Amino acid sequence: MNLELRSDTFTKPTLEMLEAMFTAKVGDDVFEEDETTIALENKAATIFGYEAGLFCMSGTMTNQIAIKCHTQPSDEVICDALSHIYLYEGGGIASNSLVSTQLLNGDRGRITATQIEDVIKQDNVHYPISKLVSLENTVNKGGGSIYDFNEIKKIKTLCATHKMALHLDGARLFNALVETHENPTDFGQEFDSISICLSKGLGSPMGSVLLGTKEFIKQARRVRKRLGGGWRQSGYLAAAGIFALDHNINRLKEDHRRAKELATIFAALPEVINILPVDTNIVIFELDHQYISTDFVTKLNKKGIKTSPFGKHHIRLVTHLDFGDIELEACREIIEKMK
Numbered sequence: 380m381n382l383e384l385r386s387d388t389f390t391k392p393t394l395e396m397l398e399a400m401f402t403a404k405v406g407d408d409v410f411e412e413d414e415t416t417i418a419l420e421n422k423a424a425t426i427f428g429y430e431a432g433l434f435c436m437s438g439t440m441t442n443q444i445a446i447k448c449h450t451q452p453s454d455e456v457i458c459d460a461l462s463h464i465y466l467y468e469g470g471g472i473a474s475n476s477l478v479s480t481q482l483l484n485g486d487r488g489r490i491t492a493t494q495i496e497d498v499i500k501q502d503n504v505h506y507p508i509s510k511l512v513s514l515e516n517t518v519n520k521g522g523g524s525i526y527d528f529n530e531i532k533k534i535k536t537l538c539a540t541h542k543m544a545l546h547l548d549g550a551r552l553f554n555a556l557v558e559t560h561e562n563p564t565d566f567g568q569e570f571d572s573i574s575i576c577l578s579k580g581l582g583s584p585m586g587s588v589l590l591g592t593k594e595f596i597k598q599a600r601r602v603r604k605r606l607g608g609g610w611r612q613s614g615y616l617a618a619a620g621i622f623a624l625d626h627n628i629n630r631l632k633e634d635h636r637r638a639k640e641l642a643t644i645f646a647a648l649p650e651v652i653n654i655l656p657v658d659t660n661i662v663i664f665e666l667d668h669q670y671i672s673t674d675f676v677t678k679l680n681k682k683g684i685k686t687s688p689f690g691k692h693h694i695r696l697v698t699h700l701d702f703g704d705i706e707l708e709a710c711r712e713i714i715e716k717m718k
């Protein structure tokens with residue numbers, strides 16, 4: 380049995396998804412003639428009430444393209460210090476967009492309008508121009524934490540006042556939406572752009588869609604080509620994305636339930652001193668500081684449970700489509716014996 384809890388990216392396509400892929404109608408997407416890719420882009424745009432979408436190979440690519448399109452060299456982007464765009468995209472903010480980063484320390488990765496307001500630069504030659512605010516929902520490094528929509532609205536108002544764009548790294552936005560029952564089109568109203576991932580909890584083998592106005596997506600398409608991201612018969616992959624949006628959103632709730640159960644199971648281990656609140660499909664726990672996370676991950680791995688070190692004393696578990704109740708019970712048995 381594969382007790383894979385390192386990431387929700389490990390899921391493999393089901394036979395039904397594969398069938399949707401190999402029967403897809405395709406064309407050349409650089410010529411904008413791949414009808415399945417166009418259908419995916421329109422579908423994702425419609426869900427959030429946007430004019431247009433752009434299918435890309437990864438969430439890193441959609442985030443980086445968005446940052447490039449919203450800024451000019453030497454502007455700055457304001458984001459939380461735990462942000463994926465800052466921590467896990469290879470320093471791309473600096474190298475792709477020549478933009479500097481103003482970090483904030485939010486609550487489990489969630490920043491407030493007040494915090495942002497305090498760091499917006501005045502119009503003065505000393506400062507970079509604050510041009511973009513980027514939020515993440517749910518926050519990966521915050522343990523799958525969910526933004527309060529009222530705070531998002533306040534941030535949007537602030538951005539409008541200061542002529543700043545607002546981007547959302549929504550790699551796991553659907554995980555938030557199934558919990559809060561908020562309307563995706565409300566998110567479309569507040570953000571100038573959103574990137575969603577198809578390859579996380581939704582179970583596609585790859586892919587992300589960037590959403591925005593027609594004009595924004597036209598510019599994004601140009602940046603994607605320049606990065607080498609123009610692709611041809613991408614409809615085979617887009618078909619997996621369409622299948623994921625049609626079938627795999629509501630079931631994210633089950634991942635959240637299993638994540639909560641895993642938290643209870645792991646909390647019983649003597650080495651574990653703290654577990655972050657489990658809001659969605661991510662569990663982050665802290666070891667007593669005499670234990671090092673990489674060693675403990677190795678120990679769990681030997682027992683058959685794959686997890687990720689997440690800092691010196693923290694470990695992350697992520698539930699997903701290929702981790703069901705049978706896997707959960709197997710974990711429970713293994714952990715019981717380790718107590």
Ligand SMILES: *Cc1c(COP(=O)(O)O)cnc(C)c1O
Pocket residue numbers: 436437438439440442463464515517518519548550551576578579587
């Ligand atoms: C996974 C992830 C991304 C995109 O990562 P890719 O591996 O490039 O698809 C972006 N933001 C967050 C919060 C993520 O978890």
